Amino acid sequence: xxxxxxxxxxxxxxxxxxxxxxxxxxxxxxxxxxxxxxxxxxxxxxxxxxxxxxxxxxxxxxxxxxxxxxxxxxxxxxxxxxxxxxxxxxxxxxxxxxxxxxxxxxxxxxxxxxxxxxxxxxxxxxxxxxxxxxxxxxxxxxxxxxxxxxxxxxxxxxxxxxxxxxxxxxxxxxxxxxxxxxxxxxxxxxxxxxxxxxxxxxxxxxxxxxxxxxxxxxxxxxxxxxxxxxxxxxxxxxxxxxxxxxxxxxxxxxxxxxxxxxxxxxxxxxxxxxxxxxxxxx
Amino acid sequence: xxxxxxxxxxxxxxxxxxxxxxxxxxxxxxxxxxxxxxxxxxxxxxxxxxxxxxxxxxxxxxxxxxxxxxxxxxxxxxxxxxxxxxxxxxxxxxxxxxxxxxxxxxxxxxxxxxxxxxxxxxxxxxxxxxxxxxxxxxxxxxxxxxxxxxxxxxxxxxxxxxxxxxxxxxxxxxxxxxxxxxxxxxxxxxxxxxxxxxxxxxxxxxxxxxxxxxxxxxxxxxxxxxxxxxxxxxxxxxxxxxxxxxxxxxxxxxxxxxxxxxxxxxxxxxxxxxxxxxxxxxxxxxxxxxxxxxxxxxxxxxxxxxxxxxxxxxxxxxxxxxxxxxxxxxxxxxxxxxxxxxxxxxxxxxxxxxxxxxxxxxxxxxxxxxxxxxxxxxxxxxxxxxxxxxxxxxxxxxxxxxxxxxxxxxxxxxxxxxxxxxxxxxxxxxxxxxxxxxxxxxxxxxxxxxxxxxxxxxxxxxxxxxxxxxx
Ligand SMILES: Cc1cc2nc3c(=O)[nH]c(=O)nc-3n(C[C@H](O)[C@H](O)[C@H](O)COP(=O)(O)OP(=O)(O)OC[C@H]3O[C@@H](n4cnc5c(N)ncnc54)[C@H](O)[C@@H]3O)c2cc1C
Ligand SMILES: Cc1cc2nc3c(=O)[nH]c(=O)nc-3n(C[C@H](O)[C@H](O)[C@H](O)COP(=O)(O)OP(=O)(O)OC[C@H]3O[C@@H](n4cnc5c(N)ncnc54)[C@H](O)[C@@H]3O)c2cc1C
Ligand code: SF4
Ligand code: SF4
Ligand code: FES
Numbered sequence: 165x166x167x168x169x170x171x172x173x174x175x176x177x178x179x180x181x182x183x184x185x186x187x188x189x190x191x192x193x194x195x196x197x198x199x200x201x202x203x204x205x206x207x208x209x210x211x212x213x214x215x216x217x218x219x220x221x222x223x224x225x226x227x228x229x230x231x232x233x234x235x236x237x238x239x240x241x242x243x244x245x246x247x248x249x250x251x252x253x254x255x256x257x258x259x260x261x262x263x264x265x266x267x268x269x270x271x272x273x274x275x276x277x278x279x280x281x282x283x284x285x286x287x288x289x290x291x292x293x294x295x296x297x298x299x300x301x302x303x304x305x306x307x308x309x310x311x312x313x314x315x316x317x318x319x320x321x322x323x324x325x326x327x328x329x330x331x332x333x334x335x336x337x338x339x340x341x342x343x344x345x346x347x348x349x350x351x352x353x354x355x356x357x358x359x360x361x362x363x364x365x366x367x368x369x370x371x372x373x374x375x376x377x378x379x380x381x382x383x384x385x386x387x388x389x390x391x392x393x394x395x396x397x398x399x400x401x402x403x404x405x406x407x408x409x410x411x412x413x414x415x416x417x418x419x420x421x422x423x424x425x426x427x428x429x430x431x432x433x434x435x436x437x438x439x440x441x442x443x444x445x446x
Numbered sequence: 447x448x449x450x451x452x453x454x455x456x457x458x459x460x461x462x463x464x465x466x467x468x469x470x471x472x473x474x475x476x477x478x479x480x481x482x483x484x485x486x487x488x489x490x491x492x493x494x495x496x497x498x499x500x501x502x503x504x505x506x507x508x509x510x511x512x513x514x515x516x517x518x519x520x521x522x523x524x525x526x527x528x529x530x531x532x533x534x535x536x537x538x539x540x541x542x543x544x545x546x547x548x549x550x551x552x553x554x555x556x557x558x559x560x561x562x563x564x565x566x567x568x569x570x571x572x573x574x575x576x577x578x579x580x581x582x583x584x585x586x587x588x589x590x591x592x593x594x595x596x597x598x599x600x601x602x603x604x605x606x607x608x609x610x611x612x613x614x615x616x617x618x619x620x621x622x623x624x625x626x627x628x629x630x631x632x633x634x635x636x637x638x639x640x641x642x643x644x645x646x647x648x649x650x651x652x653x654x655x656x657x658x659x660x661x662x663x664x665x666x667x668x669x670x671x672x673x674x675x676x677x678x679x680x681x682x683x684x685x686x687x688x689x690x691x692x693x694x695x696x697x698x699x700x701x702x703x704x705x706x707x708x709x710x711x712x713x714x715x716x717x718x719x720x721x722x723x724x725x726x727x728x729x730x731x732x733x734x735x736x737x738x739x740x741x742x743x744x745x746x747x748x749x750x751x752x753x754x755x756x757x758x759x760x761x762x763x764x765x766x767x768x769x770x771x772x773x774x775x776x777x778x779x780x781x782x783x784x785x786x787x788x789x790x791x792x793x794x795x796x797x798x799x800x801x802x803x804x805x806x807x808x809x810x811x812x813x814x815x816x817x818x819x820x821x822x823x824x825x826x827x828x829x830x831x832x833x834x835x836x837x838x839x840x841x842x843x844x845x846x847x848x849x850x851x852x853x854x855x856x857x858x859x860x861x862x863x864x865x866x867x868x869x870x871x872x873x874x875x876x877x878x879x880x881x882x883x884x885x886x887x888x889x890x891x892x893x894x895x896x897x898x899x900x901x902x903x904x905x906x907x908x909x910x911x912x913x914x915x916x917x
Contacts, residue, residue: 187673191671191672201629205728206729208720208730232729233729249666250627250666250667250668250672251668251672252672253668380712380716381627383627383671383692383851384851384852384853385692385694385715386709386711386712386715387694387696387708387709387711388708388709390696397696397702397703415804416703419804420703420705422803423706423733424733427726427732427733
């Protein structure tokens with residue numbers, strides 16, 4: 165059993181939770197993820213690790229409340245326990261001195277990019293952090309990023325902060341840069357990673373994305389996480405989750421992520437109660 | 447050489463194999479309860495009484511763990527069930543499981559002398575009967591542990607190989623910890639073989655028993671990720687690797703990544719480990735397909751097909767050779783046929799065809815004929831030119847095989863790898879190329895059987911014990 169050390173909603177619908185998982189924390193590296201289950205009957209859910217403390221033995225996760233597992237996770241309170249936290253899974257992001265790195269994060273990706281940004285900074289990179297959200301009130305960890313970035317750029321769809329629009333407006337931003345951008349890393353929802361990769365492509369900037377297909381075991385056993393990269397099938401959990409964003413077959417990934425869309429609404433439809441919230445209290 | 451010649455002429459040969467009650471096909475194809483119900487006491491005693499107690503029992507030669515088969519059968523015939531259990535457990539710590547899933551028709555029962563006359567003793571069923579009888583008594587007897595040696599052993603993987611090693615070594619007085627990647631112990635017994643063939647309560651019982659003996663059971667721990675083998679070696683005196691053959695193969699044909707196409711591991715894991723058939727009570731969904739194709743002809747393919755059928759799909763097994771070459775257990779092929787699984791023999795899938803939303807809708811196949819025998823001795827299937835045809839499906843499972851996961855090999859320097867991604871280990875004692883590391887089961891042999899994995903575990907445990915005593 166794994167203890168919840170703290171849990172809070174940081175912006176509407178995005179939750180931050182810190183769990184006690186000493187073995188995982190000890191081996192954790194930037195870009196890796198864990199799989200957890202919120203209760204005994206629960207699904208195995210992959211979530212990126214946004215921060216950790218090897219000495220305290222804790223890991224921190226940021227997640228979007230989107231379905232039954234994440235909903236139950238959002239109801240956890242300090243001192244409660246969950247049955248599964250397994251990891252660290254996947255390969256770590258390659259941290260080298262690339263020069264200038266453009267980091268683009270949206271949704272939970274703002275959190276999951278943080279350890280990557282920190283490690284890249286320690287390696288001497290120049291960091292440009294781009295934070296993307298629908299509106300300024302959905303942004304978080306801004307102060308944290310200001311401390312480790314050379315520049316922080318905001319994009320909001322409603323224009324309440326920074327550039328107005330979607331990640332595609334980075335187009336102009338990149339064009340106007342004096343020092344060339346050597347590398348881009350994008351974390352967040354599939355759509356953001358896809359459009360972000362499309363945006364960097366004309367500039368020939370190597371772009372790494374952290375793919376988020378459906379997963380079960382996270383160890384290469386089930387094959388549900390297969391993604392097509394440059395025409396070849398890969399298992400995201402063991403070959404990734406980082407891949408070259410210009411090689412990803414995005415259509416296939418978006419389509420495969422929809423496999424259980426119909427089923428996933430069942431718990432919510434059958435009755436507001438039996439599906440999720442009551443179970444975690446009983 | 448005839449064994450029968452030596453048979454004391456006390457009673458006439460009884461060649462009538464007692465049948466074991468099963469759920470009728472029409473009923474069982476709609477539920478997930480166990481298909482075979484097991485012998486009652488009387489039928490078990492009658493069946494056991496048919497065994498002619500060969501002085502040189504051929505059956506034993508063909509049991510990978512060499513159970514004293516006439517010995518335990520005699521106990522049943524004489525209604526000394528407790529003694530029978532003891533004999534079984536000397537060689538096999540998981541009799542309730544082997545009695546159910548061993549391919550008996552090519553092992554012990556194949557060489558039973560009575561098989562020549564088609565009256566072979568139902569050894570597996572009797573084994574199962576004894577194990578179930580013991581469980582029904584409810585009094586679990588813990589075997590005595592030897593004096594503690596203070597030595598520590600780590601077992602990687604909680605499948606039959608690992609469970610056997612742990613059970614043997616704990617009784618010899620060593621401290622044992624099993625590290626399992628998934629959230630439940632049991633390996634394929636838990637995530638692969640369906641409830642209707644091997645109830646999970648039985649696997650749970652065996653795992654609990656190990657816990658009671660004092661084995662430390664650690665789940666959610668991926669060796670090679672959470673900690674490496676070498677890091678464990680700093681704390682443990684010896685390591686046994688029994689990580690199985692869990693990496694699914696795909697055919698690499700067009701359309702394989704369409705929605706609705708699964709690996710057998712995904713399909714069965716959703717179903718068994720995650721209890722997909724109880725969705726939405728349990729969280730993990732599984733699709734109810736209408737027309738399902740399962741590619742392959744082994745036990746895994748049968749399990750997938752019979753699962754899909756129970757979820758309401760019209761289900762076809764697509765196999766490139768003919769019925770005679772099916773590698774699955776005969777009993778399970780017959781069960782599948784009775785339940786209504788349709789077999790397309792001599793058929794090779796070429797591609798999946800999807801709709802505009804990326805869902806599989808059709809599968810294109812080629813008819814085959816049997817040619818000359820290949821390396822495996824089976825006649826090689828050859829395509830018939832121009833025989834392409836299609837049929838409709840809305841789901842497909844690829845059950846063509848698995849190989850060992852590369853994780854342990856890639857994170858353990860100096861561990862010798864075989865050609866098929868397996869770990870190289872001495873067949874007789876499980877020793878690998880590295881000091882203090884043993885391996886056994888599917889990770890060494892490639893996908894095989896439960897009893898072979900247990901047998902390998904047993905040999906390795908012996909070797910580890912000898913090593914620990916002398917170091
Ligand atoms: C390696 C990896 C790392 C991940 N890291 C994180 C993370 O750090 N934080 C996080 O919030 N999520 C992360 N995800 C995604 C996360 O696993 C899913 O959001 C989660 O499984 C949803 O589970 P659920 O049971 O709550 O919802 P479900 O009931 O399983 O899903 C609800 C519906 O929403 C869709 N959906 C799920 N996730 C998203 C999404 N992000 N955007 C749009 N639609 C979605 C699903 O396809 C489904 O139709 C990661 C995924 C992977 C593979
Ligand atoms: C669907 C199906 C049906 C079958 N039917 C039959 C049958 O009827 N009769 C029969 O005799 N055989 C059958 N088999 C084969 C049989 O189940 C296997 O041969 C047997 O289970 C092998 O045992 P094992 O202990 O070597 O490995 P497994 O049972 O595969 O167990 C390995 C365990 O190690 C864990 N693991 C893997 N990597 C790691 C890691 N890095 N760290 C920690 N843990 C790890 C896995 O999660 C797994 O739990 C079937 C197999 C399948 C898939
Ligand atoms: S373990 Fe398997 S092969 Fe051996 S006697 Fe039992 S059923 Fe037969
Ligand atoms: S089971 Fe068959 S071979 Fe074995 S002792 Fe009995 S009759 Fe002989
Ligand atoms: S999640 Fe099962 S293989 Fe990747």
